[in-house]
Amino acid sequence: MNSLEGKNAIVTGGSRGIGAAVARKLAAAGADIVINYVSGADSAARVQKDIEGMGRRCLTVAGDVSVPADAKSLVEQAIAAFGRVDILVNNAGVTRDNLIMRMTEEDWDKVIAVNLKGTFNCLQAVSRPMLKQRGGVIINMASVVGIGGNPGQANYAASKAGVIGLTKTAAKELASRGVRVNAVAPGFIETDMTKDLNSEYSDKLRAAIPLGVFGQADNVADVVAFLVSDSASYITGEVIKVDGGLFI
Numbered sequence: 001m002n003s004l005e006g007k008n009a010i011v012t013g014g015s016r017g018i019g020a021a022v023a024r025k026l027a028a029a030g031a032d033i034v035i036n037y038v039s040g041a042d043s044a045a046r047v048q049k050d051i052e053g054m055g056r057r058c059l060t061v062a063g064d065v066s067v068p069a070d071a072k073s074l075v076e077q078a079i080a081a082f083g084r085v086d087i088l089v090n091n092a093g094v095t096r097d098n099l100i101m102r103m104t105e106e107d108w109d110k111v112i113a114v115n116l117k118g119t120f121n122c123l124q125a126v127s128r129p130m131l132k133q134r135g136g137v138i139i140n141m142a143s144v145v146g147i148g149g150n151p152g153q154a155n156y157a158a159s160k161a162g163v164i165g166l167t168k169t170a171a172k173e174l175a176s177r178g179v180r181v182n183a184v185a186p187g188f189i190e191t192d193m194t195k196d197l198n199s200e201y202s203d204k205l206r207a208a209i210p211l212g213v214f215g216q217a218d219n220v221a222d223v224v225a226f227l228v229s230d231s232a233s234y235i236t237g238e239v240i241k242v243d244g245g246l247f248i
Helices: 017-028 041-053 068-082 105-133 154-177 199-208 217-227
Strands: 008-011 032-037 058-062 087-090 136-141 179-186 239-242
Touching (some): 008 017, 058 068, 068 105, 105 136, 136 154
Parallel strands (some): 008 032, 087 136, 179 239
């Protein structure tokens, strides 16, 4: 594993699932971690305990990334605690699945607000300090459905397609000051978000994955850890799928 010793990272939605796996993985590589969460203080505290058990510093910050002031406060608190932010992982996300004909305006707005606007808010908040320090890495959590679509997830797919466009634009805007921006696009990963799939659909989905299994949160965290490391210093503006071959 590439060393992140001396680096400070913010992970949004870091109290569970992929976010928690990313936070632990970056801490194991030597980074100090700021975990953002909107609910689940107990879960955030457990991740914090794990990270501090590794000898790393960890700060938990409650806040809704879809609110610009909360995103700005998150970055300000991270800088106040640790001095600077070297890594931002925009992982916070929600789903509100339904067919287009049945989708409510509320469900559309909520998913776009958290997944897309929230990613923008945090990226915008961290960009100025990263440009000033002439370095940093931003990872945005996209999804394979943002590339290929998925019935019943028009809002989610649109939000993640937007994240991909945002990633490529930010990569072009920030590169001249040494700030890299990439996206990771997970396929079907075993988390709280996917655990409620019925067995028939789950079996059908698994059969469509060339590797024949659902992914684990650590599979995604491993890719994030690589992309934020010096080994990926010449990679920016990319979207890396972690999907077992589902969207080949």
